Amino acid sequence: MNIRQCAFCTKPFQSIGRKICPECSAKADQDFFTVRDYLYENKRASIDEVAEETGVSVQTIKHLLKEGRFELIDASGVLLNCEACRKPIKAGRMCKPCKEKVSNEMQDSLGPQASRRGRAKAGSSTAKLKNN
Ligand SMILES: [Zn+2]
Ligand SMILES: [Zn+2]
Numbered sequence: 001m002n003i004r005q006c007a008f009c010t011k012p013f014q015s016i017g018r019k020i021c022p023e024c025s026a027k028a029d030q031d032f033f034t035v036r037d038y039l040y041e042n043k044r045a046s047i048d049e050v051a052e053e054t055g056v057s058v059q060t061i062k063h064l065l066k067e068g069r070f071e072l073i074d075a076s077g078v079l080l081n082c083e084a085c086r087k088p089i090k091a092g093r094m095c096k097p098c099k100e101k102v103s104n105e106m107q108d109s110l111g112p113q114a115s116r117r118g119r120a121k122a123g124s125s126t127a128k129l130k131n132n
Contacts, residue, residue, distance in 0.1 A: 008059065020063065031056040032064050039070060068092045 004015035006024055013021035020028065034054045039045060042053070047065075051058045064070065065080055071091045082089050084098035094102065 007063075028060050028063055031060050032069055035061060035064065036070055065091050066093060 002015045003012050004019070005012055006021035007019045008024040008028075009021060011021055011023075018025060031054075035050055035056055038050055038054045042049070045053070047058060047061055050056065050061055062080065068091045080089050080091070081087065082095040082098050083093050084102070085095065087095050089095050092099075
C-alpha cells in the first residue's frame, strides 16, 4: 500500500500514483469545468484573473495545468516550469524538446544489447582489415 500526503489538504491517503486525495481530486474535477468555461469566454486571462473570477484556488488551477487539462494563452503569470530545464511552460510537466529527449533516452535504454552487438561487429571487421 502506498500512503501519501495529499498535496492540497495534507491528509494522508492511499495513492494510486496521484498527488492529491480522492476528495480533492473530485473537487478539482468540478473546478476544471468552472475554469474551462471561464477560459472559453476569456481566452487571454491570467492565472490570477481566473482564480479571482472563478473562485478556484491558484493551487488547483496549477494542478490542472500540470495535468495538461488545459492551457493558458497568457502564461506570463503562471509559475509552471519544465521539470528538466526549468523553462517556463504553459501546460504539462516538461517542454517539448525535453519531452522528446526523454523519450529518445528511453528508447536507447531499451536497446543497449543491440547497439553493443553492432559495435562488436564493426570492431571485428576493422581487425580483419588490419590483419590483411
Ligand atoms: Zn486532499
Ligand atoms: Zn525543458
